[in-house]
Each structure stands twice: as C-alpha cells, then as structure tokens.
Amino acid sequence: MEAPLIQFNAVARVYGQGEAEVRALDGVSLTIAAGEFVAIMGPSGSGKSTAMNIIGCLDRPTSGEYLFQGVPVQGLTADQRALLRRHALGFVFQGFNLLARSTALENVELPLIYKGMSRAQRGPIAMAALAKVGLGGREHHDPSQLSGGQQQRVAIARALAGSPQLILADEPTGNLDSQRSHEIMLLLQGLNRNEGMTIVMVTHEEDIAAYAGRKMVFTDGHLSEDKRQVARSSEGAA
Amino acid sequence: MIWETITLAFVAIIRNKLRSFLTVLGVVIGVAAVIAMVTIGQGSSAQVSASVESLGTNVLSVRPGRFRMGPPTGGGGAQAARFAIKDAEAIALLPAVAFAAPIVTTSQTVVAGNANSATTVYGTTAAYLQVQNWPIALGRNFSDGEIAGGAASCLLGQTVAEEVFGGSDPVGAAVRIKTLSCQVIGVLADRGAGSFGQDQDDLILMPIKTVQRRLAGNTDVDSISIALRKSASSADGIDQVSALLRERRRIAIGEEDNFSVTDMAEISSVLTGINSVLTGLLSSVAAVSLLVGGIGIMNIMLVSVTERTREIGIRLAVGASAGQVLMQFLVEAVVLSLLGGVLGIAVGLGLAFVGSIFMSIPFAPSPAIVALAFCFSALVGVVFGYFPARRAALLDPIEALRYQ
Incomplete structure (x- = not known):
C-alpha cells in the first residue's frame, strides 16, 4: 500500500521547560491521504496552528514521528525542509501575505524562482495559475489594487504555481466577508474535487469547515474529533 | 538564480532611492577621497619626475656642508666654508x-x-x-x-x-x-x-x-x-x-667632505618619496571614512531586515532556503556598496581632475587604484552586509510570518 500523504505518530510539540512547559500538541496521531480536503478546527490554544506548522514543515515535533509521503520530516535539516516546502507544499494565509509593490504575476512566480526556473519558464506557469483562480487579465496589478478576495486568489495561485502535493490554508477566509469567503471556499473545493489537490485548512468557523470532506477538532493539544462529512457545496446549503 | 538575486537587490534599492543614496554616501565620500588623494598624489609625482627630467638627468648641484637628503650626519654643516x-x-x-x-x-x-x-x-x-x-x-x-x-x-x-x-x-x-x-x-x-x-x-x-x-x-x-x-x-x-x-678646499685624505654633490636622480627619488608618504597618510585618513560608510550600510541593512521580516517569512514559506535569504541580503548590501564605490570613483576622479587643473599638475588616474577601490567597496558590502543578512536568514519562518 502506498504511504499516506501525512502521517502523525504520537506527535508532541512542547514549548518552554519545567514550570513554564506548554504542551501545544500532546501525542497526536492522525493520517491524511492524498486527495482529501480536511478542515482542522478548535479554539485558540488547542494546538491546531501548531499542527498546521508541523504539517507545513515550518516547525518540528518535539517527540513522535511525522511522515510526509513516508519520509520522516523530524529528521530533516532546515535546508531539506525548505526543499520540501519548495517542491511539495503550497501555503495560503489568513493575511494573504503577498509581497507588496510586486505585481500579482511576480507574487505567483515567487516559488518558481526558488525552483530555479528562468523568467521565460515561469511566465506561462504563473499566468496559467492566475487564470485558474479567475484572475486572468489582472497579472500586472499590485496587491494594493486588488480586493481582499482577489488578493487571496493570488495567494492561492501562488500556492498552486509550484504544483504541490498539498495546499495548507491557515484561516484562508479570516479576513474576508461571507460572500468572498464562499467564493474562495468554492475555489478550494473545486481544486480538491477536479484536480485531486489535497488541502488541509485551519479554521474556527463551522460554516467554512463545512466545505471540507473531513473535519478534525483539536482540544488542549489532543485530536478530540475526526469525522468525515458531506461537504457543503453552495451557499445556504448547510 | 544569482541574476534574479541581483535584479531583486536593484529593485529593493530603487524603491528607497533617497535612503539608499544616504546609506552609500559614506562609501561615496570614502572612495572619492581615496581616489582623489591618490590620483593627485600620482599626478604631482609625475610632475616632480617631469620637472627633474626637464633639468636634465645629468645635472649636479654642489653645496657647502655635508648636506644630505635624510637625517643629518654631523660634521661640516652651516659653518662649512x-x-x-x-x-x-x-x-x-x-x-x-x-x-x-x-x-x-x-x-x-x-x-x-x-x-x-x-x-x-x-x-x-x-x-x-x-x-x-x-x-x-x-x-x-x-x-x-x-x-x-x-x-x-x-x-x-x-x-x-x-x-x-x-x-x-x-x-x-x-x-x-x-x-x-x-x-x-x-x-x-x-x-x-x-x-x-x-x-x-x-x-x-x-x-x-x-x-x-x-x-x-x-x-x-x-x-x-x-x-x-x-x-x-x-x-x-x-x-x-x-x-x-x-x-x-684642502681636505686631507680620510677626512670627510665639507660639501656635498647631489644629482637630480637622488633629489627626484627623495621628492617622490616625500610625495608618496603624504599620499599614503592622506589616503589612510580617507579610508577611515570608508569604514564609517560600511557601518552605515550595516545599520540600514539591519533596519531593512526588520522592516522586511514578513517578506522573509513569505520567502521561507514558499521554499527559500536560509542560504538563499542570506544571499539575497548579502547581494543587496554588496550592490549598494558597489554603487557607492562606482559613484565615489566618479566623484574622486572628477575632484582629482579639477584639482590637477588648479595645481597645474598632470591628471594621472591609475587603473590599479580604481580597481582596488572597486574591490574594496565590494568587500565593505560583504563584511558589513554579512551580519544583517545572517540575521535575516536565521529568522524563524513562523515568527516572521506573524510579524506585524
């Protein structure tokens, strides 16, 4: 059997020492297969962001094992993890995190630069990614000239451009109104359904989590709930 | 990739034109001062050689007393006949x-x-x-x-x-x-x-x-x-x-001369020697301002790293390695100081040109010193850019992304 995309074996992440010790994750085991759309929920301090950072190879578990496609990430060096982010992961953030004073196209090209592609190679890939998120024709706009929803689309295009195996979305609709949120969620859902893109999304809103096919809830560093659900596919359906 | 990095550095510098200019001003002044000093020094050396040559190399000068270029050796002196x-x-x-x-x-x-x-x-x-x-x-x-x-x-x-x-x-x-x-x-x-x-x-x-x-x-x-x-x-x-x-003058055998005979080659070499000592001294004073210029670059690069913490976080998240981030900021510092160096070379040569007209000495720019100033300004960028660049590269991506 092929190794699952993501596998946590008793992963713990501990901050501080002694009295000040905080166990952000306390022995979490979970498995996410390729092609899933998972929503991670939980109150703040529940460990959901820590789990996200570990999945995204931005952080490492204090103990336990994290396998990405069967590869133990906790044993990788910082540079190897950077390579993994470059080639296998795409990030979408709550605050969009686009480079200001760079055009949408330049933002989408950013991960391709680090893949070592020439300008000529990057252009068509970035244009295609922007077209896929519905921003064809706005390649040369600065983030400041785009609405919040459009900025988040640029961020999604940036995550897609590197053709990752996994997109990690951290509160992707946190800064958007409900109409834009719905559009962004349909976009992510479409990527998952039509292209088999694996998506792991952190959110604290139930109606956003409803777009995912699987919901995990974290409480006090533990995975307290993990269930598959019928995804909501249009506004007001849930 | 390195070309991308250099382009990126230029973009960052152009975005903050005034700040970049003020940052490199120290390097500009340092390089300009060194270039001007050395060029004028070499011009006046050439002038010395030329004027000595115009006297003819086969000209001698005879003076009373044991006059020698250099420290006095006693004997004779002003009392000599x-x-x-x-x-x-x-x-x-x-x-x-x-x-x-x-x-x-x-x-x-x-x-x-x-x-x-x-x-x-x-x-x-x-x-x-x-x-x-x-x-x-x-x-x-x-x-x-x-x-x-x-x-x-x-x-x-x-x-x-x-x-x-x-x-x-x-x-x-x-x-x-x-x-x-x-x-x-x-x-x-x-x-x-x-x-x-x-x-x-x-x-x-x-x-x-x-x-x-x-x-x-x-x-x-x-x-x-x-x-x-x-x-x-x-x-x-x-x-x-x-x-x-x-x-x-009836000087007995074994007694020292109470006069001195000097040829122009000797005078020329002494004059050129004095000249190069002066040039060296003034240049080393000027070089201190290069050091100050380097510290200015380090200061601004540190500010820049702090300001761009979020950008660094984004780059790390999309897959930049620490080495690539280090290189980006290092290249930016080097490009900045090289710009200062080139500007300083231009200003220095200009000053030396004007100076040579006023002092009516030949304008003698030396390619070696220009190349040296260029390399030295690059070195300033590397030395003073390394610390801020390292700070950028060692940022924790999670912290950097959270930075407001």
Missing part, C-alpha cells in the same frame, strides 16, 4: 662638465613705477640658463662683459615681468631693487610650477658679482649648478667634482 666664483670656474674646466654656474640667492622687492613684487634674486652667470636648459622669451642673455664687470642688468621671470610690467614689454626698462637701479635685458620663457608646486617663474637673474657687491655685501656663493657632458655619467661627474673640490 662657502664657495667662491673661482670654484665654479675651475669646475667648468673639468672634462666631464659642460657648464657650471655659481648661484647666490637673496629675497628682495622689485620696484618699477608704482608696481612692486617680492621675489628671489638669483646672482649667477650666463651659464645658468644653459645648465637649466631655459630659453629666453624676449631680449638676450648676459654678455661675458656684464658678468665679469658686475653690470646692473637683469633677466625677469615671467611672473615678475607680469606683476611689475603688466602686459607691456619690459626689455630696456629699469627696475629698482633696494638702491640698485637695474636695466632689464630680457624675459625668461614660462616654466610653470616646480616639484612642490612652487612658481619657478617668480625670480630675477642678475650677474653674480652685482648681487654680491650691491645686495649681499659679500663674495659668498651659495651653490654651484653643473651640467655634465652627454658622454659623461653622473657618477663620473660626481667623482671629478668631488676630487677637485677636496683639493681646492
């Missing part, structure tokens, strides 16, 4: 010698009508112009009769001629020095600035006896200028002149 005109006449008869001119100098004020000029009066003979290889622009040289009889006639240097007579022709006119009224028989050709930038045209020539009798009141000769024959080597000339003078 002066020369007499007869010494010069005897030297002129040596086989290696073409011309010998006795010289006595005195500072005087020259008056003609309402105009006057403070200058140096040289008492010498007609041979002086031959030794110096100095043509006459107007009029004529001294006649043998004028020299022998101590006539009241004189030749003016260009500067004196202009100061005292303005544009008009001074030949045939009279000038007064103290109580001596003296007829101008000619004007010397323009010679320009000397080895130390002194005005070589600020002088009056007179028959030596006239100066001795009417101005100095003694029969001393300060020095003797000697031109050797083309066939004679400088060493031969020095040997012959020394032997003759030891005999004439």
